Amino acid sequence: MRFTIQEIAQSLGAEAAGDLSLEVTGANEPGLATADELAMAMAPKYAESLAEGRARAAMVWEGADWQAMGLEAAIFAPRPRMAMAGLTAIMDRGQSFGDGIHPAAVIDPTAVLGQGVTVGPLAVIGAGARIGDNSVIGPQCVIGADVVIGADAQIREMVSVGARVVIGDRFRAQPGARIGGDGFSYVTPEVSGVENARKTLGDQGEAEAQSWMRIHSLGAVTIGDDVEIGSNCTIDNGTIRNTEIGNGSKLDNLVHVGHNTRVGKDCLLCGQTGISGSVDIGNNVVLGGQTGVVDNIFIGDGAIAGGGTKILSNVPAGRVVMGYPAVKMELHTDMYKAQRRLPRLMRDVEALKKAVSKPGAKD
Numbered sequence: 001m002r003f004t005i006q007e008i009a010q011s012l013g014a015e016a017a018g019d020l021s022l023e024v025t026g027a028n029e030p031g032l033a034t035a036d037e038l039a040m041a042m043a044p045k046y047a048e049s050l051a052e053g054r055a056r057a058a059m060v061w062e063g064a065d066w067q068a069m070g071l072e073a074a075i076f077a078p079r080p081r082m083a084m085a086g087l088t089a090i091m092d093r094g095q096s097f098g099d100g101i102h103p104a105a106v107i108d109p110t111a112v113l114g115q116g117v118t119v120g121p122l123a124v125i126g127a128g129a130r131i132g133d134n135s136v137i138g139p140q141c142v143i144g145a146d147v148v149i150g151a152d153a154q155i156r157e158m159v160s161v162g163a164r165v166v167i168g169d170r171f172r173a174q175p176g177a178r179i180g181g182d183g184f185s186y187v188t189p190e191v192s193g194v195e196n197a198r199k200t201l202g203d204q205g206e207a208e209a210q211s212w213m214r215i216h217s218l219g220a221v222t223i224g225d226d227v228e229i230g231s232n233c234t235i236d237n238g239t240i241r242n243t244e245i246g247n248g249s250k251l252d253n254l255v256h257v258g259h260n261t262r263v264g265k266d267c268l269l270c271g272q273t274g275i276s277g278s279v280d281i282g283n284n285v286v287l288g289g290q291t292g293v294v295d296n297i298f299i300g301d302g303a304i305a306g307g308g309t310k311i312l313s314n315v316p317a318g319r320v321v322m323g324y325p326a327v328k329m330e331l332h333t334d335m336y337k338a339q340r341r342l343p344r345l346m347r348d349v350e351a352l353k354k355a356v357s358k359p360g361a362k363d
Contacts, residue, residue: 001025003090005057005073008038012086017066018073022057026091030055038087041069042080059083095156097138105137114151132169144180150225162237168225168247176232180221183236183243183259183277186212215239217259224248224265230255236277246283258295270307282317306332 002023009016024038031049033039039055041047041064050058050069057073059080060066066074077083097120101107104121111129119125120139129143132151137143142160149161150169159173162180173179188210196204219238224247229235233251236243236259243257246265256274257263264283269275273287276295285299288307293299300317310324323332 001091001093005038005075008087008090009075011090012075012077012083014078014083015076016074017076018057018071020073022073024057027059027087028053028055030058033058038075040084042077042083059087095136095138097136102139108145120157126163138175162220164220165223166220166242167223168227170226171223172228174229174231174233174253177229178232178234179223179229180237181234182217183215183239185215185217185239185259185277187215188212219243219260221245227251230271233257239277252289264301 002025004020005016005018005022006020025036027040028034028037030039030041030046031052033053033055035054035056037055039050039053039058041050041058041060043061047060047064047069056071058066058069058071059075059077061080062076062078064074064076097118099118101119102121105119105123107119107125108127108129110127111125113131114133114135116134117131118136120137120141122139123137123141125131125137125143126145126147128146130148131137131143132149132153134151135149135153137155138157138159140158141155143149144161144163144165146164147161148166149171150167152169153167153171155171155173156175158175159177160179161167165180190210192210193204217237218240219242221235221237222242223245226248227245228250230251230253232253233255235245235257238260241260243259244262245257246263246267248266249263251269252271254272255269258275258277258279260278261275261281263269263281264285266284267281268286270287270289270291272289273291275293278296279293280298282299282301282303284302286304288305288309290308291305292310294312297311297314299311299315300319302318303315304320305311305326306322306329309322309326311321312325315321315326320329321327322329323335
């Protein structure tokens with residue numbers, strides 16, 4: 001694919017200058033860009049390495065002196081990351097799975113596929129499943145019975161979607177995502193040591209061996225429009241009602257969403273975040289990498305958790321938290337500073353103890 005500078009600028013709604021007919025085939029970092037690539041020099045610190053590459057055109061910041069950089073053309077990006085989103089959408093070459101139904105795919109006769117659907121080799125589509133127009137089901141995917149997937153889905157290789165899962169339009173799943181596994185839900189015939197520990201917060205003493213009985217998952221998973229799921233994510237079925245992921249939410253790699261949990265609209269759940277069962281998460285919530293969330297709590301709209309946070313209680317709307325257990329971020333920062341000062345404080349205390357314990361020291 002070749003693009004002129006003018007075509008790119010028009011697509012992004014951005015201003016451009018210089019030789020607008022100049023063509024590029026891709027994008028690259030300034031120091032690595034070839035003569036046929038657009039250099040990503042959207043801040044002065046990145047532009048410093050332009051001389052190391054051979055780029056003739058670059059995406060630069062507003063007001064940049066592009067001619068002094070030795071460029072023949074430039075596109076001006078007032079908001080660099082937004083420009084990156086548009087540029088990468090234009091230049092994304094996809095996975096080249098091909099078009100149509102691969103002869104090695106296994107599709108139940110009762111499944112309904114919309115117009116323009118692509119199904120890769122060794123994919124399996126179960127009874128009663130419905131796949132929306134122009135969706136792509138990658139190689140070795142498994143789509144269970146009675147699954148509904150909306151239009152324009154992009155499902156990468158080796159994704160599994162369990163029975164009765166309902167997914168909206170423009171869904172995107174990365175390799176190895178697992179949607180609709182059974183929830184991790186068990187019970188013992190008698191009150192378990194875990195229940196007692198949670199109630200008393202104390203040791204249970206000598207505990208008798210206990211056997212765990214499965215609580216089956218009668219619910220499934222409901223996913224809204226414009227949701228993206230990262231590699232090796234797992235979203236469990238609900239026990240009675242469905243687990244829910246709201247419109248526009250994005251899950252990074254290795255995120256786990258437990259049974260019965262509700263995730264609101266436009267949430268970001270970053271890598272290795274683990275959410276227990278029956279959590280109610282509001283809209284526009286951001287959970288940083290390796291955040292852990294205990295079961296049966298709520299997190300209000302617009303809340304943000306810093307990376308590594310362990311949320312053990314309800315979080316009100318708009319709250320920014322961090323730490324283990326989670327506290328307000330500014331409080332966590334103060335606690336961390338105080339902790340850093342502890343060695344010096346202990347040395348001062350030791351010095352004071354020696355001073356007051358010397359013979360002849362005044363009472």
